[in-house]
Amino acid sequence: MPAESQSSILRILMKPMQGTLLMTKERQKAIWAIYVWCRRTDELVDGPIAVHMSSAVLDRWEERLEDIFDGRPYDMLDAALTDTVFKFPLDIKPFRDMIEGMRMDTRKFRYENFEELYLYCYYVAGTVGLITVPVMGIAPESCVSAQTIYNSALHMGIGNQLTNILRDVGEDALRGRVYLPQDELAQFGLCDKDVFARKVSDGWREFMKEQITRARYYYNLAEEGASHLDKASRWPVWSCLMLYRKILDAIEDNDYDNLTKRAYVGKTKKLLTLPLAYTKAQSPPALIFQ
DSSP, X not given: OOSSOHHXXXXXXXXXXXXXXXXXXXXXXXXXXXXXXXXXXXXXXXXXXXXXXXHHHHHHHHHHXXXXXXXXXXXXXXXXXXXXXXXXXXXXXXXXXXXXXXXXXXXXXXXXXXXXXXXXXXXXXXHHHHHHHHHHOBOTTOOSOHHHHHHHHHHHHHHHHHHHHHHTHHHHHHTTOOOSBHHHHHHTTOOHHHHHHTOOOHHHHHHHHHHHHHHHHHHHHHHHHHTTBOHHHHHHHHHHHHHHHHHHHHHXXXXXXXXXXXXXXXXXXXXXXXXXXXXHHHSOGGGGGO
16 A cells, blocks of 8 residues: 555654644543554555465454454553543444455555545545544534534545555555556546656646645545544644645645655644644634634
């Protein structure tokens, strides 16, 4: 999969300087437990033991997940997630779906259309949003439905994964992988060979403009629910939203060359983003629609 996925999203959410310390200790521990599980799941496919990966390994990992939810952790790291499951109303389904995303990543290296790519993005990143909402909490004064907030969290994960894909196109091409809709590439006169050649053409730039627009669309949807989370949880979420948007800006600044250049957000821009995210996080939920 793209070099960073669900674990990178959670890593941004957890950085103390981006607001996690505003959460209660219980919530901090829960986010860490979820992060560790996501990281370990990710490494089954992309980590040091990936060469030994098989469907049987993922099957055993899913059985172990069920044991975690049943209160039978295998080790101390599993125990941290078991503790989280007992303290927060976590649903096992998005955890299972994330494992399914790992299965998909071992057998599918092309996506014919966006519908297929969306499903992949849901499995490996949209699930993160659904998993974390019960821990983040919903603001008592929120006037929108819980489903609206869960949908926004899902959209944030989709947007983040689309951004990861666009940022990592060049690196993934070196591994023989193309996480881009094949039919949309064809609309701009492009194919896998163009991606592997790593040559930025006018057609590639126009194609990238469309892909970036789509990712921003999902961030816009995500913002509809971000300020309806519990106040102590909003800062890391807004930081994540704003920093990931800046990756898209960086691709544009590189003249859409994400084939030979990796877009990144410098430390100065990151630091300047944090107070802006903090200001957004302080706005009452009702103001988000004004």
